[in-house]
Amino acid sequence: MKKIIVSLALASVLLSCKSTVSTSNKKEEVNVTIDLIDVKDDKVQVTILAPKINSDQITYSIPKIIPGTYSNDNYGRYIDDLKAFDNKGTLLEVKKTDENTWTIPGAKKLYKITYLVNDTFDSEKGAGFGQEDIFSPAGTNIEAGTNFMVNMHGFVGYFQDKKEIPYRVNITHPETLWGATSMIDLDSKNNSDEFVVSRYGELVENPVMYAKPDYTTFTVDGMDITIAVFSPGKKVTAENITPEMKKMMMAQKTFLGKINANKKYTVLLYLSSMKPNDAKGFGALEHPTSTTVVMPETIPLNMLQEQMKDVVSHEFFHIVTPLTIHSKEIQYFDYNTPKMSEHLWMYEGVTEYFANLFQINQGLITEEAFYERIADKIEQAKRMNDTMPFTTMSANVLQEPYKAQYLNVYQKGALIGMCIDIIIREKSEGKRGILDLMHKLSNEYGVTKAFDDKELFDKIVALTYPEVGDFLKTYVSGPTPIPYDLFLNKVGVSKSTVKVPGGIFLKGQRPYITINPQTNEIVILPNIELNEFFKALSLKGGDIIVAINGKNFNKENIFELITTSQDWKENETISLKIKRDGKEETINGKVALPYEEKETFSSKDASKNTIKEAWLKG
Template identity: 35%
Template sequence: MIVKDYIPYFLTLLVIVTAGTARAQSESYHYHINLNEVVDDQLRVDLETPEIEEQSIKFYMPNIIPGTYRESNYGMFVSRLKAYNEAGGELPVNRLGKNEWEIQQAREMQRLSYWVEDTYDTEKEHKVYGMSGTNIRAGENYVIYSSGFFGYLEGLKEESFEINFTKPEGFYGSTGLIPVHTTATGETYRTRDYDMLIDSPFMFNRPDTTIIDVANAEVLVSVYSPTGKVTSKFLAEQYRPLLQAHKEYLGGKLPVDKYAFIMYFEEPSKIQSVTGAHEHSYSSFYYVHEMPQEQIAPLLTDIASHEFYHIVTPLNIHSGEIAYFDYNEADLSRHLWLYEGVTEYASHHIQVVNGLISNEEFVKRLEDKINRSKQRYDDELPFTELSEFAAGKYNEQYTNVYQKGALIGAMLDLKIIESTGGVMNLQDVIDKLSQRYGKDQPFEDADLFDEITSMTSPEVGRFFEKYVAGPYPLPLEGLLGKAGIAMVHVRGEMAPSFEVEALGYDASENRMKVVSTDKLNAFGRALGLRENDLLIKMQGVDVDPMKGKALMDSLSTTIAEGDTVSWTVERLQEDGTTRQQMLLRAPMTMVKQKDRYELSLMDNVTREQSVLREQWLNPNAPTADPVDVGSINGIIRAMYDVISGPAGERDWERFRSLFKPGASMGALHSDKKGTLQYTAMTPEEYQERNHPFFMENGFWEEELARDVFRFGEIATVQTAYEFRIADDGETNETASQRGVNSIQLVYDQGRWWITSITWNTERDDNPIPEDLLSQKIPEGGTQ
C-alpha cells in the first residue's frame, strides 16, 4: 500500500430468501447486495449462511486487513444486524463489540441481514484509509470494499463465498475477479475463501475502462472521475510502458492472468481521509484527489509501479502471518522490509533498468528517501521490530517502510551483487523464493533470513543480522561508494530560507496552504501567516504547488539576512466563504537547516565501481568494450564497424552495448509514392528489422567526414557516410548511397553512450554540405 479457480454458477439475482422460503443449506456463504436499494445512504447486506453445527456462534467484521497495518474497525459501520431461522423468525443476537456479534440458536440460522454505512461521507470519527474505504453514492458510484461489507462466521473463514450484486442497468463492476455470471442488471462472483474475498475490492459505476495486454495478462484500468478530468484511456497510455518494463523485469511473464487498477478520483472538497493506494493480489485501489490528469500522471505512475509489483510480494512470497491473517488481532510479520520496502525499491529500480528514468533521477530518488528517513524517523529502531509492531506502538514509524525499507532493498541488492560477483541480484533471489513458495505456501517468519543467506553468501546474512534485525544505520556511504555514487553529509547551518515548516496542499484550490500556525518558524510568524492562507506568490513569482519547494530553494539563494521579502496569500474572510488577496512582508530571518545528504554519480570511477554500477543499474545491457566507449572517436568507429561486413550474423551484443537504455533511432526515407517520411525505432527494433537483410547481404558503411560539437558531458556528432551492398559478400557493388548520421552522445558512468541517431540520405535536392565533407576524421585519440 502507499499512504496504498472459478466454476460457473446459475443464479436468479433478484431472489432474496424471505420468511417461509425453504433452502437447503450448503457449506458456502451466499451474499446478496442490491445497489438499487439505498436507504439513508446505506445498503442492506443479506447473507444465506452455511450450515452451522454450534448452538452459539460469533459473526465478525474485520478490525484490520493486510496492507493497511492499522486498526480500522469496519464493524462500526454495521447496524441492525439480525439473524433468521428457516421460518423467518428472529434469533437472539448480542453485539459484543465494534466488530463482533454473538448469535444464539445458531443451528437454526438460515440468514443474516444487516445495514452498512459508507466511510467516505460518514460523520463518525474513524481510522479507515480512503484507499480501503467504502462509498455509497446512489445511482452514481459504489465502492464495495469487501472488508467494509462482508463478514465471516467463527471457524468458517475457509468456506467458499458467493457474492451476488444487483446493479443499475448500464453499470459495470471493476474488480480483479472474473465474474461467473453477468447480466445487464447483475453480477456474480465466487472466491475460494474469506481471504480471497477480502483481497478483492469492487467498484460499480458507468464504465470508463481501458484494457492493456501485457505478456500473458490482461490489465484493466477503470476510472471514476466525477467531473471527467481523468480518463482511463489517458492513464492506460501512461501505464503501458511501465507495465512493459515490469514484464521485462520479471522475466517476460507475469504471475497473474488478470489485474485491475481501480481508480476513484474524489472531488477535492469532499476528501475525508488520507489519499493513496492499497494493494491486492490481482488489483489495486486508488483514492486520490481529482485534478488535471497531466498534472497527476507522474505521481500515479510511480504509485502504480509500487502497487503492481505486489503481484510478486506478498502474493507469491509471504509468511504464515500473511497467509493465515488474523482480521481481529494485529499479528504482523517481521518482514515489512520485503512486502513494502523491496516493493517500493523495485518500483523505482524497474524504471531505471528499463530506461524510463535516468541514473541521475534514480539516485536523486534514493537521496530523497535517505533524507526523509533520517530526518523523520528513528534510524536505530530494528526494522524487524518496527514491522512486527507497526499496528501498535510503532504505528508512527510505519511509513518509514517506504523510505528506509526501500533503502534496505537497494543496499541488499548491492550487497548480493557484490558478494556473489555479479552472479545474482535481489530480483534473482525474489524469483527463487517465488518458485520455492508461491501464493499457496507461506514461509516461516523466523527462517527467511537464513533462506536468503543460503542462496547468496554469508555476507548477506551478516547484513540482515546487523542492519535489518539489528539497531545499526544502513552502511549507505560504503555500499553506494562501491557503485561509484558519492554521498556527502551536509551539516545544517543557519541560512536564509523561505521554508516556514507549516505548508501543505489544498487540492480544491490547487494551492499550497498553511495547515497549522503551531508549526510556523520565526520567519513564518514574522510574515503573519494564518491557518488556511493560500500561497499565491513569493517575491512576485507565481507559485506552482507542484514546484513550490524548488522555487523556495531557488529564491533562497537570491536573498540575504535582513532583506525584505514578500508573500502574496489569499486569506479566508470572517464570513468563512470569501477570500481576499493580501501582501505580507517581513525581513528574512536566518533559519536552522536540517542535516541532509547529497548523492551524485562519480565522474571518475574505477573499473570495479563501473562494473558494479552497471550490474546494478543496467543489468540487461551487454558489457561494452572500453575501447569502443572510452572516447567519442571510439564509439563512432564502433558504430560503423559493428554493422559492416559480409552476409551473415552481426555482433548484436556489441551493437546494443553502445546505446544508453531508452535510446532512440530514426530514419528519413521516401515511401513508394516518393513522399518523404520519418520512421522511429529502438535499437532492438533496428536489430529485428535489419537482421534478415544482413543475413543475406553484404553491407559496408564507411565514414566520410565528421563534425563534433562537445559541451562537457554531451556531444552532437554530424557524420557523413557512404554505404554499399553486395549480394554475395564480395566487393562488387550492386547499390550505394551517401547520407548523414546525426548522433547525440552523453558521457555517463565513466563511458560514452549513444542516446539517439537520426539519419537522412543524400538526394539531388539534398546534397551533403561541402563544409561537412571537408571535415577530417580523427585517426585516434580520446576526444
C-alpha cells in the same frame, strides 16, 4: 452519518423473503446479496445466507484489520441493525460481543443475517486528524446512483471457522453503473453481477468499483489489464492516464520476467472531489490481481500521471511479496486477532525498492533522478528511530511505539533492499541481485506455501552469501544504523549536492500560508522570512490570496493551489488578485522558484562502473 429508519414495508419484505425454503440441502458456501439499488439514507442492505452450522453457537465477524494496511480499523463500526433469522423469518437472538463481532446462540436454526452498511469516506477527517480514519483505498463509498467503492471487507464478514469455504456474492446495481473488478461476472444481466470465490480471503482481495463506464483495456505479455476511473467532475478519463500506465506496466513486466504469471490485473482509480464528505486519504492498496487508488481530482494531469507511476508500480510489485512470498502470519491471516510478521522490510521495503529500481532499469528515469530518490529516503529514514530493530517494529507494528515508525518501511525498508542488492551484486561480480533472490524464494515457496518467520534469514543466506546474513543480523534484526555510504561506495557512488526547486507554499513541513478560520481565506503568514516567489511579486505577510490566474482560492480548494503550484515553471507569467489592508489589488509578474541545496549521490569511481551498471541495468 445519518440515522436510518427502515420502513415497515421494507421490513416486511425482508422478513418474508424465502420464508418457506428448507435448509436441509444447503451448499457448503456463504451466499451474499448486496443491494446497491435501494440505498436508504446513504446505507446499503446486505443479506448473508448462512452455510450449514452444526454448533449451538456461532459468531459472525467483520474485519478489524485487513492485509496491507497494518492498522486496526474496526470495520464493524460501520455496520448497523444486524439481525439474524431462521428459515421461517423468525428473529433469532444476537449478541454484539465487540465492535466487530456478533454471537448467535441459536446457530443451528440460523438461515440468514441482514444488516446495513455505512460508508467510510463520509467520516474521513483527513491526514493528520486523529487515528480513526480508514485509509481511503481500503475504505468504502456509497453514493447512490453514482459511485460505490465496494471493498468487500467493509460489506461482508465471515462465520467462525467458515473462512475457507466458497463465497457466492450477488450484487444488484443501477443499469447505468458498471462494476470494474478482476473477478468474473457470472450474471449476464445489466443490473446484477454474480461472483464466486473459493474462500473469504480471496473475496477480500477482490474489490469492485461501480460507476458509469470509463475504462480502457490492454494486454501486456499475456496479462489483461483494465484501467477504470471515477472522476466526479469529469476532469480525468481512463484514456488520459492509460498511455503512461501501459508504458509503465510493460516496463514492470519486462523487469520482473517469469516471476509473475497473473492473467488479469485491474487498476481502480477513484478521484476525490475533496468535499467534506469525500475521501481524503490518498495512496493505494495492493491486491493479488488489482490495485485501488485514491487521489484528489484537483491534481494536475501530469502530476497525477507521475503519482500513478510511483504508487501503482509499488502496488503492482506486491505481486512478488507478500502476495507470492510470505510468512504463515499472512497465509493464515487473522482478520480480528492478527499476529504480524517480522518481515515488513521485505513486504513493503523491497517492494518500494523495486518500484524505484525498475524505473532506472527500464530507462523511465535518469540515473541522477534515481540517486535523488535514494538520498531523499536516507534523509527521511534518519528522521525516524534509526536504532529500532526493523523485525521488532514489524512484529509489533499495531501498537506504540512501533506503530509510529511504520512509515519507515517505505524509507529504510527500501534502503535495506538496496543494500542487500548491492551485496549480492558485489559477491556475484554483478551477475545476480535481489531480484534473482526473489525469483528463488518464489520458487521455494510461492502463493500457496508460506515460510516460518524465523526461518527466512537462514533461507536467504542459503540462497545468497554469508555477508547477506551478517547484514540482516546487524542492521535488520539488530539496532545498528546502516552506513549507507559504505554500501554505495561498493558501486562507485558517493555524496554530492545539487540545487533543486523547493516548495512555493511549503518548505518541507513549514507553510508560508494559513487559513483564516473566521473567513476561510488564504493568508500569507506574517513575521516570517518569505521565499523568492513572494519576494519577486512584492507579496507581504498578512496579504490574502483571493485568486491566481483567474481562479479563486480559499479553504475549500487550498490543496489544489498547492498541487498546482508544483507545476509552475521559472519565469512563467502569473497574475494574482490579493486583498491588502482590506483593499483588493491585482499583481502581475513572473514566477520565481525558490531553490535549495539538496544532498544527493553521483557516480564518481569509474573503476566500479561494471558493477554499477549491473546494479542499475542488469
